[in-house]
Amino acid sequence: MNDVILAAENLTKEFKGFVAVDGVNLKIRRGQIHALIGPNGAGKTTCFNLLTKFLRPTKGTITYAGKDITSLEPADIARLGLVRSFQISAVFPHLTAAENVRIALQRKRGASFDFWRSQKVVSEYDDAAHSLLDEVGLSEFAATEASELSYGRKRALEIATTLALDPEMLLLDEPMAGMAQADIERISALIKRISANRTILMVEHNLSVVASLSNTITVLARGKVLAEGDYAIVSKDPRVVEAYIGSGHV
Structure with a gap:
């Protein structure tokens, strides 16, 4: 079918x-x-x-x-295009919310995560990272380290990093x-919202x-x-x- x-x-x-x-x-x-x-x-x-x-x-x-x-x-x-989350929040605790999402976005470049690239190359992902943070309601926490986020917001951040992989499911x-x-x-409202085209x-x-x-x-x-x-x-x-x-x- x-x-x-x-x-x-x-x-x-x-x-x-x-x-x-x-x-x-x-x-x-x-x-x-x-x-x-x-x-x-x-x-x-x-x-x-x-x-x-x-x-x-x-x-x-x-x-x-x-x-x-x-x-x-x-x-x-x-x-x-089939991507999963885990029961335990899987984010980098000492990176900011924006940096966590940016690392996931860098996956699109292939095997390289651009750790040795110039800041200019890496910053190409900033707009997309902030857009994803906005989608999950974390815009105001872009510069906050993940370890400082509440548990619920960590889960929202994990969903943002998952969405960065552009999954169909x-x-x-x-x-x-x-x-x-x-x-x-x-998080219920977030899941309902992101399900619109997934x-x-x-x-x-x-x-x-x-x-x-x-x-x-x-x-x-x-x-x-x-x-x-x-x-x-x-x-x-x-x-x-x-x-x-x-x-x-x-």
Whole structure:
């Protein structure tokens, strides 16, 4: 299907006899925010790591934009336009927000990160860096060291550095983890805004965030797809309600 940008077929991962992901089929459609949820131990993180090639599947295939990426490395799929974030904020703490984004932008020059280039060459990226900071609401923090930013703003900076790679699709690993409510609201609004011309797949525990942002939700339980649909559908599925008993409320 032309509207499917990322797909998995019979995706399976075994660890010494334990099946963490068991025959998962996924279709992520272009332009959507697709959430992957489930109770603890459901296989969400393993599935996410398989899709982003940080783990190799025991069985199954993964395709991105019609290309089989099952055997590719993470850097290879990033170059194709499929870029992920991590639960732990991955920024350079002693560089400013603008410098963090500029380093990501320099990736477009190829293997060189221009560390030995003149300041004039490196400064060519300043306008683009400030534009990305503006997009994620960090314009006023351009000259602030990343270590001095609040946790929520560090996550926003990480999203800016991810956007610097000009991805067609973003995969966000628990973007709201460890955040206060004010930061959750800020990052939720940011994700909604940047999804206007991108596809997003996110693993997220905060079900109110999932309900407000997602077009489609896939629920995993014991490594298998339990249910799929919009929030109105999955939240009323008796199997989903049962899976979440003791783990939270759907």
